[in-house]
């Protein structure tokens with residue numbers, strides 16, 4: 554899905570949802586005019602945004618032409634910045650939800666002041682969501698994927714698998730420290746929250762870093778990795794296994810299979826904690842705990858060489874016994 558498609562879909566969905574919810578509120582709770590008004594405003598804002606987007610997409614010059622126009626300005630340098638493709642919806646969803654919660658809290662406070670525990674809680678959740686939204690934006694930094702200082706890659710000419718590479722934050726970090734080794738960047742390239750699924754951005758980011766020659770890009774699924782047993786000297790996988798719902802253990806077992814005996818696997822995952830509460834709110838409570846990851850990785854056959862936290866997330870350096 555392209556960036557503009559994602560934004561179009563998002564605007565249309567929120568616009569229609571706002572209109573429907575506003576109407577429902579007006580009919581069912583005529584007293585809640587403030588809430589209905591807020592929902593209509595949200596809907597209009599998104600539908601107007603959609604109209605502007607559609608018109609501008611139609612009239613705007615192709616990117617190549619725009620680049621030519623901006624050749625002599627500072628924009629040229631910016632065009633060579635890494636882009637990890639986090640969609641507009643993914644980057645701004647928290648802030649939008651926080652805004653909706655604040656409006657609800659305000660409406661409740663005005664209409665039912667005595668319900669203060671409810672509107673106070675809603676406002677607090679809004680603050681947490683806002684903080685989460687701001688935290689999420691820091692993940693756009695090019696240095697976000699500085700990996701923990703672990704002795705992951707013992708050999709000079711290692712072959713490393715980046716499982717679920719996305720647009721390449723980890724691929725860049727690992728390729729830079731790899732000496733003469735190579736990286737296989739594997740992904741399904743279908744994540745809805747990464748522009749275009751990530752493959753084109755990965756190629757572009759590697760090109761900017763001058764690392765294209767060091768990386769083989771492979772489209773594939775972590776539960777069916779298209780490589781033989783013990784093929785990789787090391788594996789990294791950041792913010793991926795925790796996205797795999799009920800296929801987490803299958804994914805870990807498959808990574809175990811393709812890692813050579815004695816090889817190490819750096820896994821970064823979300824676990825319940827302050828950072829993830831800010832990012833995922835009450836949903837963070839349903840995340841697999843650190844103890845849960847220990848159990849699951851052991852079940853897949855790994856031993857734990859090291860573990861800790863960085864950027865608010867948990868990391869494990871796992872080892873396949875000899």
Ligand SMILES: C[S@@+](CC[C@H](N)C(=O)[O-])C[C@H]1O[C@@H](n2cnc3c(N)ncnc32)[C@H](O)[C@@H]1O
Nearest residue numbers: 717718719722740741742744774775791792793
């Ligand atoms: C949150 S992104 C993280 C990308 C990258 N590792 C990073 O830290 O920037 C998760 C990535 O995992 C990929 N992914 C999730 N499940 C997968 C699977 N079963 N097989 C291959 N890739 C998968 C998604 O396509 C997406 O690119």
